[in-house]
Amino acid sequence: MQLIFMGPPGAGKGTQAQLLAALWKIPHISTGDILRACVVAKTDLGQKAQSYMDRGELVPDELLMDIVKERMNQPDASAGWILDGFPRTVPQAAFFDKLLSDVGGGASSSGKGCELKAVNLDVPDNVLVARLLSRGRQDDNEQTIRRRLQVYREQTAPLIEFYRNREQLVAVDGDRQMQEVTAELQKALSGDS
Numbered sequence: 769m770q771l772i773f774m775g776p777p778g779a780g781k782g783t784q785a786q787l788l789a790a791l792w793k794i795p796h797i798s799t800g801d802i803l804r805a806c807v808v809a810k811t812d813l814g815q816k817a818q819s820y821m822d823r824g825e826l827v828p829d830e831l832l833m834d835i836v837k838e839r840m841n842q843p844d845a846s847a848g849w850i851l852d853g854f855p856r857t858v859p860q861a862a863f864f865d866k867l868l869s870d871v872g873g874g875a876s877s878s879g880k881g882c883e884l885k886a887v888n889l890d891v892p893d894n895v896l897v898a899r900l901l902s903r904g905r906q907d908d909n910e911q912t913i914r915r916r917l918q919v920y921r922e923q924t925a926p927l928i929e930f931y932r933n934r935e936q937l938v939a940v941d942g943d944r945q946m947q948e949v950t951a952e953l954q955k956a957l958s959g960d961s
């Protein structure tokens with residue numbers, strides 16, 4: 769199973785990715801979680817990324833490439849993965865394509881019968897804002913949420929067409945009870961493992 773979780777901030781990507789990854793015994797790889805860990809550890813990358821994250825901007829593409837490559841090449845990613853929050857720009861998607869197709873790019877690129885799917889969770893803006901304000905992460909304040917939604921529309925939403933054109937898009941209504949969304953995802957993705 770090779771899954772990319774897309775959708776705006778607050779759509780439930782992390783919630784659903786974590787549940788399904790546990791169910792399918794594959795890693796849930798969240799670039800947001802990796803970056804937040806780097807910020808806490810005050811690594812070089814964390815220090816460079818923090819101001820972008822605090823403002824609700826995307827961290828520059830070139831800062832994401834190495835961490836994604838390194839994580840995808842870890843042994844636990846050989847049987848599949850759920851990638852949450854990456855790719856988030858067209859250049860990141862192009863980089864990721866190349867990473868998966870590179871000979872010697874690691875077992876995760878072998879695609880042994882597991883075609884890549886990109887899941888989009890669709891949720892209206894007013895619901896997203898309410899969810900994020902009650903989640904209460906450091907970047908879940910009204911001003912940053914508005915900016916993250918705008919950045920999503922400008923830079924990430926174009927990936928929906930990108931994956932639809934390649935017939936890899938799985939679109940799911942995320943504005944339902946969590947269990948209903950999980951059931952719908954399982955149904956939509958069944959036969960894919």
Ligand SMILES: Nc1ncnc2c1ncn2[C@@H]1O[C@H](COP(=O)(O)OP(=O)(O)OP(=O)(O)O)[C@@H](O)[C@H]1O
Nearest residue numbers: 776777778779780781782783899903944945946949
């Ligand atoms: N179907 C749902 N119904 C109600 N609340 C939900 C649902 N799915 C997730 N939530 C809640 O909404 C908040 C955001 O969910 P989550 O962190 O999974 O979103 P996300 O898409 O990963 O967001 P981000 O991109 O900002 O990290 C969390 O508090 C979560 O518990």
Ligand SMILES: Nc1ncnc2c1ncn2[C@@H]1O[C@H](COP(=O)(O)O)[C@@H](O)[C@H]1O
Nearest residue numbers: 799800801820821825826827853854856
């Ligand atoms: N793929 C990414 N490209 C650029 N910036 C990213 C990426 N993934 C995460 N970020 C930054 O981290 C925060 C939080 O991400 P979540 O996925 O919402 O946890 C995001 O606003 C970006 O600044």
